[in-house]
Amino acid sequence: MTLPLRTIAAAVLVGGLTVVSVAACSGGDDPVTENKELDDDGDGDVSPEEILAAAKQKLDETSGVEVSLGTDDEPDDGDYLREAEGTIIAEPAAFEGEVTGRVMGVNASDIGVVSVDGDVFVEVPVLGWQTYDPTEFCAPDPAQLLDPETGVSPILTATENLEAGESELGGEDNDETLTPFTGTVPGDTVRNILPCAEGDDFDATYRIDADGRLTDAEITGEFFSGMDAITYTIEVQEYDVEKDITAPE
Template identity: 75%
Template sequence: MSATTRRHAPARRLAAALLLGGVAATSLAACSGGDDPVTSNKKLDEDGDGTVSPEEVMAGAKQKLDDTSGVEVSLSTDDEPSDGDYLSSADGVIVADPPAFEGKVAGRVMGVDASDIPVVSVDGTLYVKVPVLGWNDIDPSDFCAPDPAQLLDPDKGVSPILTSTEDLEAGDSELGGEDNKETLTPYTGTVPGDSVRNILPCAKGDSFDATFRVNSDGALTQAEITGEFFSGEDAITYTIDVEKYDVEQEISAPE
């Protein structure tokens, strides 16, 4: 297996992974226990009309992502493309200033399952640790992928997807999170393909179905995005969990 091929799959799929896909939650028609749902959070009622609209919730969730020092994230998908390489899971830390990422990915590379592949991005350079060959630096744009360290960028990262989502609707509150104690509110909508392509330039679909879960504080805890990510493949759902906010971690280039 060539180093170039091994570099290609982790970088390209990592971008999709970090954008997209879960946290198990127990759906309840009327949420019992936990905090009040985000729809009761008057801090988000920007127009002062006494109602917290879906658009106000998304604006607040975007602001929390834009303001955080860093996040812990994890990715999983139950879907598997019929052919080719893909990313099945990822986890790591993104810090905002200076932008950096450190984590591990797993998936299928050249038809072979691979797991626990270390990835680091600092100073605009993405490093992937290739088995046997060691660390290799690559340019994500060569593989139609963004730098994962830039996924907290307030203009071209993940957060703008929240405010660009159309036809937003709130669902029934749920209990989820650690020990099933958090009150989460799901919001469904349609994400324009151009918004997704800001973070995954090769996404093929014109639009994507999305479900976002937001806790009572107005923070995004999970995003599910479903659509045509790979040409010629059926729709795939990627789920990303934002497991922790305000993370501070020093990330440096591998030696």
């Protein structure tokens, strides 16, 4: 069952990698580019870099997040992640969720993944819960993806050539003012989390609410060897989550 574990490990990573998104719990009519509280250098201009730095800080300070991700892209060959959802807790670091995708050429759904106390468990069909070492499969411990130094939030501040787009309405009730930011994430930054990522760089689009929280992210690039570029979209339904996650029995 090595290949399923490898596939699920990579899937969990991608779910966490684009984990850089958090749904806003509040917002306002003014776009984030007019939020003077984010003007760190006091020059009167809220730059894209200042906004992404604020979004990173909010991720770093949260107790946990509820996340979901998916892709409309389906590679012709190979195993891949189609959908994932779950909870990441910052302290103590833990993860609990499910993934869906193609494993050994067969569609698989609702595969459980839990990480607590440095142990990662995958619910392998027929065999039940199995432990694995993520480093053997070029994947991180998903519970560590909210770590401010080695997790995914540093991707925000590593994004280059940032440009702000035109603000738009979004959110669950389409009543939040969201501002898109586009840029390029260096492949080396991605490889800090996914050592086997093949791309030299990844295209990213972030949408940030009026309070400086990231609401969703699209990251496009060559995540898996032998596959064309894939775009993953992440949404987080809840911020500041608290949950007691325990190892499966």
